[in-house]
Amino acid sequence: MxxxxxxxxxxxxxxxxxxxxxxxxxxxxxxxxxxxxxxxxxxxxxxxxxxxxxxxxxxxxxxxxxxxxxxxxxxxxxxxxxxxxxxxxxxxxxxxxxxxxxxxxxxxxxxxxxxxxxxxxxxxxxxxxxxxxxxxxxxxxxxxxxxxxxxxxxxxxxxxxxxxxxxxxxxxxxxxxxxxxxxxxxxxxxxxxxxxxxxxxxxxxxxxxxxxxxxxxxxxxxxxxxxxxxxxxxxTGHDRTATPAKATSAPAPVATGGRSGPRRYAVGALRSACTELAVMEPNSGRNRKLFRSTTRLAGMVAAGWIDRTEVETALAAAAGHAGLPAGEIRYALTSGFNRPLPVPDIRSAA
Structure with missing residues (x-):
């Protein structure tokens, strides 16, 4: 009492x-x-x-x-x-x-x-x-x-x-x-x-x-x-008034690979990331997928394997196709490029 x-x-x-x-x-x-x-x-x-x-x-x-x-x-x-x-x-x-x-x-x-x-x-x-x-x-x-x-x-x-x-x-x-x-x-x-x-x-x-x-x-x-x-x-999706429309057009295509092994590897990694991200549904970890893909590819950009603008353009298009708001996309890309991962050892695959 x-x-x-x-x-x-x-x-x-x-x-x-x-x-x-x-x-x-x-x-x-x-x-x-x-x-x-x-x-x-x-x-x-x-x-x-x-x-x-x-x-x-x-x-x-x-x-x-x-x-x-x-x-x-x-x-x-x-x-x-x-x-x-x-x-x-x-x-x-x-x-x-x-x-x-x-x-x-x-x-x-x-x-x-x-x-x-x-x-x-x-x-x-x-x-x-x-x-x-x-x-x-x-x-x-x-x-x-x-x-x-x-x-x-x-x-x-x-x-x-x-x-x-x-x-x-x-x-x-x-x-x-x-x-x-x-x-x-x-x-x-x-x-x-x-x-x-x-x-x-x-x-x-x-x-x-x-x-x-x-x-x-x-x-x-x-x-x-x-x-x-x-x-x-x-x-983080708390805005009840936000109505982000899911894009109806397909994401921008990823450029083809070059002659070098690192270039081909990086383009393949970018294409794979975009393909997975573009079809992800809400509440399925789209933010995290975009961030992790960006950190991985940021390391390849730093190593000179692929161009940063190419990576940002393709990932942003795929994330937009999945329905992520533009602000979340920019935030994830910026955060990912601030945390680049080391490039993998691809000598055996070259």
């Missing part, structure tokens, strides 16, 4: 943020940190009954229907919820409030070999300890900083960084690796979760079974999301 003072503190924080910041807030279940269910007629299983068509939500009288979509800025509704539910856990609905949250975890366990989605980890950096390390390195690689925005310390030692952002633009994600994999292929990076459109985060002042959520920032005003973060989100 939580104390009355803890319950009151959580509700007070939610009410203050609703009134002074215009945040849409709602109470959560103390044990599960999930939205409370106050209306038996509104169930997620009924797909014909959406938040947009729900008459209970349309009344605006505090019916707790459809999870986070019941969140409100109405002070009288919030006060009535606080009196009725007596919960010590409150949250903000990010999408309705024009917010985006970066949730940095500190779960124990070794990091994957490739902690960043679509980017190589710096060779001179030690592996990340947790999501805080991963995010700080991502910011540095992107030419930005984390900044002092509205921040909550979570009971597990993690952080919620809350930013103002374009309403409805960003998707949520989880930065994790699949069992048996060594590469983060979703989200931004290892132990970095993005919460936005339909997501929520627990507010400071709340107390769950895990412990107390505390505001650790010097400000109660969230910063506008930094440009470097928007670029990273767009690069």
């Amino acid at each position: 939580t104390t009355n003072r803890t319950v009151q503190t959580a509700a007070d924080a939610a009410l203050w943020l609703a009134v002074h910041r215009g945040w849409h807030v709602l109470p959560l279940n103390y044990g599960t940190k999930t939205p409370l269910r106050g209306c038996a007629d509104c169930r997620a299983e009924n797909t014909d009954h959406t938040p947009q068509t729900c008459p209970c939500l349309a009344r605006g009288d505090g019916a707790l229907c459809h999870g986070v979509w019941a969140a409100t800025t109405d002070a009288s509704v919030i006060s009535r919820w606080a009196q009725r539910w007596h919960t010590s856990v409150w949250a903000v609905h990010l999408g309705a409030s024009g917010l985006l949250a970066v949730d940095l975890d500190t779960r124990p366990g070794p990091p994957p070999r490739h902690p960043l989605n679509g980017l190589p980890w710096p060779a001179d950096e030690p592996p990340p300890v947790d999501g805080l390390d991963t995010y700080a390195t991502l910011a540095a690689l992107s030419g930005g900083t984390v900044g002092d925005t509205f921040t909550t310390d979570t009971p597990s030692g993690g952080l919620h960084l809350v930013h103002e952002a374009e309403p409805g633009r960003w998707k949520g994600s989880h930065g994790k690796v699949r069992d048996g994999d060594d590469t983060v292929r979703t989200g931004l990076g290892w132990q970095i979760d993005i919460k936005a459109y339909g997501g929520y985060v627990v507010l400071p002042g709340s107390t769950s079974k895990a412990g107390l959520y505390r505001r650790s920032s010097t400000t109660t005003t969230p910063l506008w999301r930094p440009d470097w973060l928007a670029d990273a989100l767009a690069r």
